Amino acid sequence: MRSWLFAPGDSERKMAKACASEADIVLLDLEDSVLPENKPAARELVRETLGARADKHRIWVRINPVSGGASIAEVEADLDAIMAGAPGGLMLPKAEGHADIFALDRMLTQREAAHGTSLGSTMIAALVTETPRAVFLTGDYTGDYPGSKRLAAMSWGAEDLSSALGASVQHRPDGSYMPTYELARSLCLLGAVAAGAVPVETVMPDFRDLDGLRERALMVRGQGYRGMLAIHPDQVPAINAAFTPTEAEIAHARAVVQAFADNPGKGTVALNGAMVDIPHLRLAQRTLMDAGITK
DSSP states (O other): OOEEEEEETTOHHHHHHHHTSSOSEEEEESSTTSOGGGHHHHHHHHHHHHHHOSOGGGEEEEOOOSSTTOOHHHHHHHHHHHGGGOOSEEEETTOOSHHHHHHHHHHHHHHHHHHTOOTTOSEEEEEOOSSHHHHTTTTTTOSSOTTGGGEEEEEOOSHHHHHHHTOSOOBOTTSOBOHHHHHHHHHHHHHHHHHTOEEEEOOOSOTTOHHHHHHHHHHHHHHTOOEEEESSGGGHHHHHHHTSOOHHHHHHHHHHHHHHHTSTTOSEEEETTEEEEHHHHHHHHHHHHHTTOOO
16 A cells, blocks of 8 residues: 555546556546546446456545535445445545544445445545544544444545635745644544554645655655555656665564564563664564565
């Protein structure tokens, strides 16, 4: 779940290009990138795309929101069109707390049963900071409630939030986010980890600035994010590289794990002239897991 690449659901060409990319997750979009009058046709195109893919586990769909003033009828129409194609998951925009996950779970369960799909198999990624109310509910996704086991990832967004606020400035002169959006980013990270979901960084709209993308991806990875949204296939290799542990990181993680294995029962051990403790061990184990190393 390093790279999540959007493609508008009303463009067969762009969806095909996204599916052919190296993105870990392809997000076929039925929400903001599709005009209301084009949504019926987009649903059909997304349904056809799903039906033609063997790698459905990586083909997800961003549906219309349960909250945020949208009509539930739009969500129902999305699900009626796509669930026969068994997408790997759904992205829920403008999510406002676990009640939205609960509501979507109910709709998904009905359609999984109708199509003979394994119940609970359709995962959910929630966009959790796109309305002012949503920002206050980023910690509301924890706990055992209907649908909680579907929640695989949480991400945030600045564009819809700034529109809701009537704000014309998102960034400082140096390109970093203004405090409101840094707050949203931090709360998303904390909420995702608390809920046991993968935290995913929001998009970088300037898809030509690959150097800036790499710098930002490495920065948020260092903070705890484990993936990033993308709007162009050219962004995918940089994102995948940034969220893949380097050989040096893997070697250090192996050394930390081995140091504790060599000193059973100890909570603190010496390594290369420094003391490392249990939090370092857990971080090393996470690094190896992210690298796909289980032994």
